[in-house]
Amino acid sequence: MDIRPAVMSDIEQCQRLDSSFSTEYVWQMAEANGPGELGTAFRRIRIPRRTEVAYPRGTEGLLDDWKRDECFLVADELGRVFGYLDMTVWRWQWQGWIGHMVIDRRHRRRGVASRLLTVAEDWARKNQLRAIVMTLQTKNDPAISLFSERGYSYCGFVDRYFNNGDVALFFRLNL
Numbered sequence: 156m157d158i159r160p161a162v163m164s165d166i167e168q169c170q171r172l173d174s175s176f177s178t179e180y181v182w183q184m185a186e187a188n189g190p191g192e193l194g195t196a197f198r199r200i201r202i203p204r205r206t207e208v209a210y211p212r213g214t215e216g217l218l219d220d221w222k223r224d225e226c227f228l229v230a231d232e233l234g235r236v237f238g239y240l241d242m243t244v245w246r247w248q249w250q251g252w253i254g255h256m257v258i259d260r261r262h263r264r265r266g267v268a269s270r271l272l273t274v275a276e277d278w279a280r281k282n283q284l285r286a287i288v289m290t291l292q293t294k295n296d297p298a299i300s301l302f303s304e305r306g307y308s309y310c311g312f313v314d315r316y317f318n319n320g321d322v323a324l325f326f327r328l329n330l
Contacts, residue, residue, distance in 0.1 A: 168236035174210035
């Protein structure tokens with residue numbers, strides 16, 4: 156397996172990857188607001204049965220993302236792409252924002268996401284970024300677990316962030 160910068164011919168393969176996932180857990184939000192107090196907590200809750208979740212973002216803008224010539228990486232083997240990571244640089248904040256990280260369903264749990272993240276983190280350091288931020292659905296327990304294990308810290312949320320109305324959780328790694 157090779158992690159490398161994407162080339163234009165990779166984009167179509169990226170768009171065809173199975174980006175859906177299944178989960179048995181969700182992160183449930185509870186607010187605790189009162190006089191002189193604002194608080195929000197997220198709890199990991201087991202749901203009654205495994206559920207399939209569609210990827211919350213469209214892939215029609217991947218070519219434009221690639222044309223920015225920032226950090227668009229693919230995982231491939233013998234010319235076949237089976238994962239990608241697309242990070243946008245916000246220079247005014249010196250941060251990288253991961254817009255997409257997709258591993259084809261048949262190649263998950265093999266370290267592909269970790270390898271993509273390692274290369275993206277190295278790229279960010281070489282480009283003098285101070286942090287990387289990732290936005291995840293509260294339903295994406297597998298990715299929340301991965302980012303937490305890699306040292307990314309929860310740093311906020313936005314209600315109804317995704318097109319389907321899901322809450323977004325923000326995770327940040329200081330570099």
